[in-house]
Amino acid sequence: xxxxNIRSQPTPKxxxxxxxxxxxxxxxxxxxxxxxVPWMALVLEGRGTASIWIGLVAAxxxxxxxxxxxxxxxxxxxxxxxxxxxxxxxxxxxxxVLLPVYTSVPAWFALxxxxxxxxxxxxxxxxxxxxxxxxxxxxxxxxxMYGAIIAVGFATGPIILTLAGTEGPAAISCFIxxxxxxxxxxxxxxxFMPPLDDEPDHNVLGVFRAVPALLAAAxxxxxxxxxxxxFLPLWGLQTxxxxxxxxxxxxxxxxxxxxxxxPLGWLADHIGPRRVMLGCSFLCLLGPVxxxxxxxxxxxxxxxxxxxxxxxxxxxxxALAAMGRYFTGSALAVANAAFVMVYTLANVVGPPLAGLAFxxxxxxxxxxxSLGVAVIFALIAPWPIRIAERAxx
Numbered sequence: 001x002x003x004x005n006i007r008s009q010p011t012p013k014x015x016x017x018x019x020x021x022x023x024x025x026x027x028x029x030x031x032x033x034x035x036x037v038p039w040m041a042l043v044l045e046g047r048g049t050a051s052i053w054i055g056l057v058a059a060x061x062x063x064x065x066x067x068x069x070x071x072x073x074x075x076x077x078x079x080x081x082x083x084x085x086x087x088x089x090x091x092x093x094x095x096x097v098l099l100p101v102y103t104s105v106p107a108w109f110a111l112x113x114x115x116x117x118x119x120x121x122x123x124x125x126x127x128x129x130x131x132x133x134x135x136x137x138x139x140x141x142x143x144x145m146y147g148a149i150i151a152v153g154f155a156t157g158p159i160i161l162t163l164a165g166t167e168g169p170a171a172i173s174c175f176i177x178x179x180x181x182x183x184x185x186x187x188x189x190x191x192f193m194p195p196l197d198d199e200p201d202h203n204v205l206g207v208f209r210a211v212p213a214l215l216a217a218a219x220x221x222x223x224x225x226x227x228x229x230x231f232l233p234l235w236g237l238q239t240x241x242x243x244x245x246x247x248x249x250x251x252x253x254x255x256x257x258x259x260x261x262x263p264l265g266w267l268a269d270h271i272g273p274r275r276v277m278l279g280c281s282f283l284c285l286l287g288p289v290x291x292x293x294x295x296x297x298x299x300x301x302x303x304x305x306x307x308x309x310x311x312x313x314x315x316x317x318x319a320l321a322a323m324g325r326y327f328t329g330s331a332l333a334v335a336n337a338a339f340v341m342v343y344t345l346a347n348v349v350g351p352p353l354a355g356l357a358f359x360x361x362x363x364x365x366x367x368x369x370s371l372g373v374a375v376i377f378a379l380i381a382p383w384p385i386r387i388a389e390r391a392x393x
Contacts, residue, residue, distance in 0.1 A: 010192065015133050018192050019142065021185035022126055023149050030153020032178035035161045035171065036096070037229045038250065040108065042166045042243075045234055053105050055355030058230040060109045062222075062347030064116020065123065069341065072121045082190035084121045089183040091118035096179055100172050122186070128336050129194055131324065139324040144265040147317035151257030154229075158250045207338040211326060215342045216380035217277060217319035220284065222346025223373045224312050227354035228253060231366045238363035239295055252302050253309035260310030261317055273322045274385075276314070281381045283311035284374035288367040315377070316343075326385060 010018060037058055044054045076084045095115035099108060134142040157175075164170035208215060228250065236246025268276045287308030294301045320339065327335040350373075357365035 010133060014192065015135075018133050018189060019130065021189040022130060023145065025182045025185040026126070026146070027149050027153045028178045028182040030150045031156045031160070032096075032153075032175045032182065034154035034157025034229070034254070036157065036175045037226075038158055038233050038247065039161055039166060039171050039175070040099075041230045042161075042233060044105070044108075045237075046166070049105060051231070051234070051355040051358045052352060053355075054234075055230060055351035055353070055358075057105065057108050057112060058226060058351035059348050060112035061116035061119070062226065062344050064113045064118070065120045066116075066341070066344045066348060068117040068120035069124065069337075069344065072124050076121060076125065081125060081193040085125060085186050085190070085193065086183070088118045088121045089179075089186065091115070093176070093179045093183070096172075096176055100169065124337065124340060125193070127340065131336055132194060134324070140265055140269060140321045143321040143324070144261050144317060147313060147320070148258050148261040151254050151261070151313055154225075155251050155254035155258060158247050158254075162244055162247050204334055204338050204341070207335050211323070211335070211385050212383045213274075213277060213381050213385060214319040214322055214326075215338060216377050216383075217280075217315040218339050218342040219346045220373055220377040221312055221316035222343035223350035223353075224284075224370055226347040226350035227366065227369060230351045231354045231358055234358065235363065235366045238358075245298070249302065249305050253305045254313075256306040256309030256311075257313035260307075260314055264310070264314040264318060265321070268318050268321070273318045273325070276318050277381050280311040280315040280318070281374065281378040283307060284315070285371065285378055287311065288370040288374070292364050292367050322385075 040057060041054050044057065045051075079087075092115050095111040095118070098111055102108070102111065130142065130146060160174050161171055164174055232250045232253070233243070233246040236249055237243060241249070264276055264280075267279075287304060290304050291301065291308070294304055323335045323339060354366055354369050357369040359365065361368050
């Protein structure tokens with residue numbers, strides 16, 4: 001992917017304005033996404049849809065991102081950053097508005113696929129934009145805030161769903177409104193949007209050789225995020241939990257994402273990201289195993305989901321901040337692109353595999369899959385991080 005640069009560096013006041021606007025947009029988008037995914041899963045489950053199809057619908061958005069990502073640089077260079085961002089937001093909104101109109105499984109898959117294609121440009125541009133304006137001094141704190149804000153949005157979505165319910169138009173109306181709100185900061189910030197540079201692409205494969213442990217963290221977070229958002233409420237119903245508590249567990253899982261970000265970031269600053277990532281890998285192994293043996297103990301179950309959620313998203317935040325530690329300049333843009341690619345791939349494969357596991361090993365197939373992903377992460381996390389400059393060779 002070509003490098004993104006800001007032609008003139010923003011002033012400190014402009015930097016704060018850009019980050020505030022991006023964080024506001026990310027929060028509202030995350031809230032809509034966090035509620036929309038379980039809403040679709042519960043609606044489809046209520047219609048008697050097979051779990052594998054529920055997983056495919058959940059994965060459709062990420063498939064769209066993966067398909068569109070290689071073309072984002074060319075399209076933005078051709079039409080401009082602001083027009084592409086705004087057009088993408090409009091298309092994404094239309095696909096959400098049409099969900100209650102066209103209700104068949106193929107229609108929902110197609111709408112989510114189109115929505116994913118449209119959301120690729122805002123995702124890639126926004127994350128690279130944050131990297132460009134963060135600066136070295138405050139990069140870790142900014143990315144800790146970035147991860148926490150996304151997690152807050154994801155946690156708020158299911159809470160809205162518990163209040164609005166899955167029946168009737170209330171929930172989908174809320175998510176449509178949030179999608180509209182997420183575009184407002186982008187409109188206000190369009191004069192600060194970074195143009196796409198004309199430099200040639202760097203070698204993305206080098207990033208995989210240089211930082212496999214960081215990309216493994218992206219895969220862990222992407223796979224478990226997508227799988228748990230789609231199937232955790234259904235897992236709760238299968239194990240005898242009531243619907244509201246099953247949704248509450250999803251919010252508790254993401255609450256761990258939020259509240260443990262800054263403690264884990266502090267630890268990473270003092271003992272290094274490698275040790276924190278190894279600790280997260282241990283908790284990710286322990287989480288699903290402990291959960292299966294804690295049914296019938298709601299307080300303990302909530303505590304386990306809190307710690308598990310913190311370890312999953314903590315690995316993501318530490319790895320994303322470490323990208324800025326090991327890469328600079330154009331290599332950082334390539335590293336961010338590789339991170340998004342791996343996360344998106346995990347989003348694609350996570351829900352279908354979760355649906356298959358859910359049907360094969362009822363009621364704990366979701367936990368078995370989560371354990372398998374954690375094992376992969378635990379095996380790769382100790383791999384050495386090579387010299388960052390090798391990523392550009």
